Amino acid sequence: MAPETAFVTGGMSAYSGIWGAYLPVINALRDSIEVLHMQLYNSGSMYGIDGNIYEQGTVDFILSQTEAVIHGFNTAGGYFNGLRADQIAVGLPACSNAAGGGYVSPDSVKTAINYLRGQIPQPANYHCLSSYPGLRGMMDWSINWDAVATCGAIYEFANNFNRIFRSAQTLNLNVFIQGLYIPAADTTRRDTIRVYLRDTISPYPLKDSSKALLNTNGSAAINFTNAQNNHRYYIQIKQRNSLETWSKAGGEVFSASALNYSFTASAQQAFGNNMIKVDVSPVRFAVYSGNVNQDSYIDLADIIQISNDASAFLTGYVNTDVNGDSVTDLSDILIAFNNAGNFVQVLKP
Numbered sequence: 001m002a003p004e005t006a007f008v009t010g011g012m013s014a015y016s017g018i019w020g021a022y023l024p025v026i027n028a029l030r031d032s033i034e035v036l037h038m039q040l041y042n043s044g045s046m047y048g049i050d051g052n053i054y055e056q057g058t059v060d061f062i063l064s065q066t067e068a069v070i071h072g073f074n075t076a077g078g079y080f081n082g083l084r085a086d087q088i089a090v091g092l093p094a095c096s097n098a099a100g101g102g103y104v105s106p107d108s109v110k111t112a113i114n115y116l117r118g119q120i121p122q123p124a125n126y127h128c129l130s131s132y133p134g135l136r137g138m139m140d141w142s143i144n145w146d147a148v149a150t151c152g153a154i155y156e157f158a159n160n161f162n163r164i165f166r167s168a169q170t171l172n173l174n175v176f177i178q179g180l181y182i183p184a185a186d187t188t189r190r191d192t193i194r195v196y197l198r199d200t201i202s203p204y205p206l207k208d209s210s211k212a213l214l215n216t217n218g219s220a221a222i223n224f225t226n227a228q229n230n231h232r233y234y235i236q237i238k239q240r241n242s243l244e245t246w247s248k249a250g251g252e253v254f255s256a257s258a259l260n261y262s263f264t265a266s267a268q269q270a271f272g273n274n275m276i277k278v279d280v281s282p283v284r285f286a287v288y289s290g291n292v293n294q295d296s297y298i299d300l301a302d303i304i305q306i307s308n309d310a311s312a313f314l315t316g317y318v319n320t321d322v323n324g325d326s327v328t329d330l331s332d333i334l335i336a337f338n339n340a341g342n343f344v345q346v347l348k349p
Contacts, residue, residue: 001026001036002091002139005043009068012047015076023080030083037091037139040065041102048126049073056102062112063126066090070132085132094140095151106160113138113164137165162226169227169254171195171235174262176218176278177242179289179322179335183279187216189324195222196236200251204349207233218264229254234271234349235261241319243288243298243339246271246348263287272347276339288344290336292319296346298339306333 003022011020026036043056048064049071055061072082090113093099104112114120118131140146140157147154173195180189190213197208208227212220227233232251238244248269252261267273267285275285290298292305309320309328322332 001029001033002039003036004039005046005065008038009046009065009073011075011077011080012049012068012073020075020077020080023075023077026083027080030081030087033083033087035089035136035139036069036083036087037089038065038069039091039102039141041091041093041099041141043102049129050126052126054126057104059104059108059112059115059124060126061102062090062092062104062109063116063124063128066112066116066135067126067128067130067132071129085134086136088132088135089137089139090135091139091141092157094142094146094157097151098141098145106156109138109160110164137161159226162228166225166228167257168223168225169229170258171222171224171254172258172260173212173220173222173235174218174264175214175220175237176264176284176286177214177239177289178276178278178286178339179242179332180214180324181278181284181286183284186279186282186284188214188218190214190216191239191324193220194238196238197224197227197233198236198246200232200234200349202349204234227254229257236348237263237287238294239287240294241289241292241322243274243291243344244294244296244346244348245274245287249349270347271349274344274347288339289322290339290344292322292336298336298344300340302336303333303340306336 006018007022011023045053045055048054049068054064070082070085070088072080093103096103111123115123117133117135138161145151146157176188180191192211192213194211196206198204198206208224210222210224212222214220232253234251235247248271252259263269264284267275276288278284278286290302292302306320314328315326320328322335
């Protein structure tokens with residue numbers, strides 16, 4: 001059920017005509033209603049149960065109107081007993097053009113809902129009498145507006161719902177970077193990687209991204225807030241001076257909010273078998289190193305850049321330090337030179 005505010009909480013200011021008109025219906029159907037998502041837009045200002053007036057399009061409006069339908073309120077026709085929190089969703093415009101008023105930015109929506117659920121301190125003027133961790137969710141007007149780029153970002157509302165109500169998906173990743181791997185110890189120097197999740201359908205749009213610091217055993221637990229269970233994704237790995245590498249053809253699926261994936265045991269774990277063997281006992285494969293200019297090819301341009309920095313005795317955390325020992329020198333040049341000789345380049349769907 002998706003009534004306008006006047007038909008519900010409007011009963012606090014008057015109880016005739018449209019004002020509070022849905023309250024007897026809601027009361028009669030309270031045991032049957034699955035979701036009540038009152039329209040918190042095209043509404044103007046409304047009373048809260050604290051007796052104050054709140055304006056649409058604000059955190060206070062979301063808080064005051066949502067708590068009213070859960071807590072209950074007085075009307076001239078009698079007291080309305082609220083519904084359970086798990087019967088209530090927050091109804092808002094998908095974007096600014098979708099309604100005449102009432103649009104709230106994604107961050108403010110998240111703030112309001114997290115406060116209602118008892119996860120953060122009071123963020124605005126309205127003070128909730130209780131917290132409602134079982135709050136059902138969100139409703140937007142409309143999914144058509146949410147899907148177009150002419151009114152905010154595509155699926156801005158849906159993505160905001162995911163980050164508020166869906167638990168993060170965790171990728172338990174294992175990957176080695178060629179230059180950073182130390183065969184004698186079967187360990188790696190630590191460095192930051194960026195991991196992207198891409199759709200498996202051309203043109204493979206980006207769905208989520210996150211970054212992590214690799215542990216010395218090549219592992220990293222990476223959280224994604226927009227990824228979904230039972231949806232296939234390509235895993236795309238980037239690091240400051242290595243070759244962009246994608247997971248094997250077909251994509252991978254999160255199940256129960258988790259996905260385990262290792263690039264280290266076989267070249268077949270990378271799209272096009274595009275990795276190099278860096279150890280034979282135990283068998284280890286790694287992402288190619290040496291693409292210091294990140295142009296998708298390891299070639300003469302990378303070698304020249306490394307050579308120039310080596311000639312300048314460059315040290316520290318720089319892209320031309322391919323093996324991660326904080327010194328740009330001949331050992332870094334050789335890694336790029338050998339890979340360039342094999343015409344190594346990015347392979348992806």
